[in-house]
Amino acid sequence: MKKRVSHFLSLVLLLGLAGVIALGQGGDNRRNLTVDDYFRIQHLSDPQLSPEGKWIAFVISTMDLEKDESQSRIWMVPVEGGEAIPMTATGTSAWRPRWSPDGKYLSFLSARGNGKTQVWTLFRKGGDAVQLTGIPQGVQSYEWSPDSSKLLLTIKDPKPEDLEGKKDKKKTPKPWVIDRLQFKRDYVGYLDHRRSHLYVFDIKSKKVTQITSGDFDDREPAWSPDGKFVAFVSNRTEEPDSNYNTDIWVVAADNPDKGKTMLQVTKNPGSDSSPTWSPDGKYIAYISVTDPEAFVYATPHLAVIPFKGGEPKVLTKKLDRHISNPRFSLDGKSIYFVLEDSGEYQLARIPVGGGKVERLITGSTGVYDFEIGKGGMITALITEPHLPPEVFIYAKGKLKQLSHVNQKLLSEVRLGAVEEIRFKSKDGTEIEAFVVKPPGFDPSFRYPTLLRLHGGPVAQYDYGFNFSAQLFAAHGYVVVLPNPRGSSGYGQDFSLALVKSKGDKEFEDVMAAVDYVIEQGYADPDRLGVGGWSYGGELTNLVIVKTDRFKAAISGAGTALYVSNYGHDQYQRWWENELGLPWKEENRENWERLSPFYYVENVTTPTLFVGGEKDWNVPIINAEQFYQALRRLGRTTQLVVYPGEYHGIGTPSYLKDLYERYLDWYDKYVKGSSSTK
Template sequence: MRVLNTALAVAVLVSSSLVLARPPEPGDLLRLKTVSSPDISPDGTTIAFVVDTPDVERDENVSHIWAVNWDGSGDRQLTSREGESESSPRFSPDGTWLAFLSSRGGDEDDGPTRLWLLPQASGEARPLEGLDGSVSDFDWSPDGRKLALVVKDPEPDARESADGEEIPSPIVIDRFAFKRDGEGYLDNRRERIWIYDLARRTAERLTEGDHDESSPAFSPVGTAVAFVSKRVDDPDRTVDSNIFVGELAAMDRVPRQLTTHPGEDSMPEWSPDGRTIAYLRGGDPAVSFPWYAITHLAAVPSVGGEERVLTGQHDRNIFEFAWSPDGRSILMVVEDNGSQILSSVPSGGGAVRTLIGGDIDIAELAVSPAGRVAVMSSTMERPREVHAVEGGKIRSLTEQNDALMAELDFGRTERYSATSADGIEVRGFVTYPADSSKGQRLPAILHLHGGPDSQHDYSFDMLKQVFAGAGYAVIAPNPRGSTGRGSEFSAALTAAWGSVDVQDVLASVDHAVAAGIADPDRLGVGGWSYGGMLTNYTIASDTRFKAAVSGASISNILSGYGTDHYVLAYEQEIGKPWENLEGWMRISYPFFRNQTIITPTLFMVGGSDVNVPTLASEQMYQALKSRGVDTRLVVYPDESHTISRPSFVKDHVERWVEWFDARLKPASQ
């Protein structure tokens, strides 16, 4: 009888969940928690991680440190100061402390970010004392007595008027790269490596000079720190970063340079025996523009010597890596054709072996000294959560978003393959409304990703599901310029924006129409950043779209030179405007030939965007408005390139849906 009752109860619950499940809505974005930054305790029993949650009442995002046991039990919040945020949790080598970064106790916008230590036995977190400037990264020494910190030079003391009001100083600019999104104008303060002695509570600077340093990594014996820097006369004019080693016994000496590769070297990690430093190596700018080049795993002897590429025959990007405890292999997160998978390679180089593959999104790898492995992982129907890697499989440890997911009825997603105008295969995904039937023609949105060096993949994407929940088929192509298909496919877009990528996305639409998925009379297109740019290129090339949404985009590329933060990238990929005006004009055709655009277009942009400044959207809005094309411009005050204020996040997605609904759906729907 108990079995029958239990079965009946399960049936009722399942039935209720089916009845209550609903399509995702824009407001669900404010209920979605972002889980990230896993770190495993030295004994392997605990994983610390970060949960970022929209605080609707305060209209801001707040992140706190959480922890979960290796067996999945004891999911708990470790920090909880109201209105404060914490990030980057890392256990001390003996597990007694958990360090993290936070601007607690100060103005979150202007106050310094400090490193805090939270005792794992009991007690409150305390900040490091005797240190000026903001901390952006850190690493523990192997004995836990020291910390290597990346600290930005402190701001000069502010001037005050007689009544105590702060007097702003003139902004004096003499740098080649003088602005950056999220920071605004750049001064000459630098980020440097400091060594902090916990017992003495004192800090000593390891590096000197007019350079920025990043990614500090202590050697296994704690006598040296590897880091990344551009140690040239003008670091703003190059992507050539290299790996250096500074000896703690010689704090005032010039650090040793280990790598000389002309591209971007990053993320140094010592082998367990200290003989080798592995790192990520970007492409050679003389061969391929860095955006489109493959990032490989490389290694160099820690005393100096030959630099070896360990994954040279594997034409896929490596994003994260970690040494195995025995030093025989290196685990890696590898991007591959719409997936991010877990792989490994022998420490001496060789064949890349897949450990966890398939239709999955894996990121943020963590490995404990005992060999336990944790990753962030997601699928199209479940956001990233912390997972343990065991026996060639992953096991979920957290369920921060499971309650929300249980409420929602997600549309199914299928892969597709189309043929572009020149015969190149284009791959992507189509997401259908949950209540749609096979063969039903639907209003469709061509959803274009940013970058362009990025890809639509198997990761969870609430925006696509919101569009599907509103009744649209969502076509998500990976045109040339996208990553995941190798260097040649990506590099095809070099200095050729709005060319073959337009062919590829239009081929994707043609495929969806021919397959009976998309209604050819109800087509929309939209994207953010380069996705917005490609939207502009597409509607300037084809008039079939009845509605477009262009977010944080630029069409008059000439207007970007000197007004956004891409001056070096522009000069490397396209050349200087006065030396290659034809090339600049060729990729600026949506503005200079905007009379070909008839598609009603909504432009949206952050008011403080330095990545793609507001003026770029203003120009396109004004051009279409001048010609009488149906258009609108929405500017989100104080927002940078990525809209983050919760109320604005909801607002901008609602506007996407409303804009499409008004133009792609009959009034009766």
């Protein structure tokens, strides 16, 4: 890609990049990455800068293969540098660290004791964690009030047994009675009318006051700087299940009528979300989809609106790139945000009145999260091609890494070089991709090559650390990671290109990626594999019905027979918007023409299907039906279903099994050998 590096951040700081991103391999004692190394990686998230600017709290999530469980703990690291120290013990997970604005407490969420998630606090001067809330059904999320006297809680309506304190888990469950239009959600299951609402919890009196209600979900609450109001996101249209029209609302923090009196701030027919207040409390910045007709393919923009309502000002209309995480500067003159652009996640800012976007952290790095603290110091979660996300600070134009939790593992392994490439698709459209090469790469040798396809489809491969790609590279594969049409990071028209034409333009794009690396002389055209997860699995299905060039395919949680998903997954709004009602004669051609299932007789590639038993995002029925058809036709295929798993496989032993099956399937049919199973 274009090497755009801001004056704030030199390439020298980021591993001395020059066209190809390569990690110095050090001594000969380094080894190649293995499946088990995944369970040594510590995953960081949610960095929070203390009010006085001296400490950063964050979450470290780990997986324990022996216990077959995952756990999250709160840690913190000094801004001046030094070792990270644990703030919560092992045994019970803790997450969502937040500092009280007066600096006295570090709070977090944990499901200790009776298994219900509550807010816990640690006194800065020492002592054990103390449970602060005692909500019968538990707490979903929370925020401190500006004066540290209250908490803003997000709580889901209780089940009867929550209020009765029943603990008998063996009782036969009641039948689900369903009357909602959208009645399923991944990781939840069937949906009822229990909704998430906002409550104010007084820390001194322990009094809980409900400030929103109704048959709507309320989320992303944010206190006004004076603590008098709360901005939040809610879809309060006549039929919320039929659209994505969320708006920004404001309710008084001392509202006595459970939110019957509130102000609708935005009235955009598209989705509005992520509200954040200006320091003077006069304005709210937020993310707005201004083209609802483009639906999920629309570019979300940064907008500002007076908190009492009025005409919004869209600040990034000409930018035409996805943005997220808006944050006002401390002086209120500009707004910071994360910007997706051509395989990068940049930190950028723009004047609050509009103007030129200033890109602060760019290049071969990914800014996944950030917060602004005292003196304008920014703490950020940053990843690089050979670095899983770590905590950094950015101040006075300089970037400094504070956490080094994966340093030991990284010092032991050899990682493959990562190269950004650009090439032309069949119709002349420029496409970007990343290539991960085996350690010790020899450009004169033709390697077995894997085409790995990302999910979304509105997402992008980026410069961040990619364990699975590095694992494949460690086993001798060149790994190609394309961003075909439909991806984010390249503008709305680029994303919209696959609407009602899935399997056409993006197929040409990903095949052009394969042809490009073959032309470079290091990819073996006779040893090719393909695969992906979610939309990557769907695109894999679309690829194998169109070409026999691949020796092996792995389709993870991908759709196949589109009509089977209507009323069975969580996307009925998406299906209707893109393809129309499936029983209408005028829509039937699209539903059938685009479904890879109907072209199953074209498939000759040995294909492994994998997915979770309880996946309501892309239900396992897709894999089952495609597998059934291939098996009936006598083709080489296998289906693996992980019990109790959702769209993402989370059980450590299942993840180990999944990675080993990946390697075994590719080794057997691409290389002609077997490695693990």
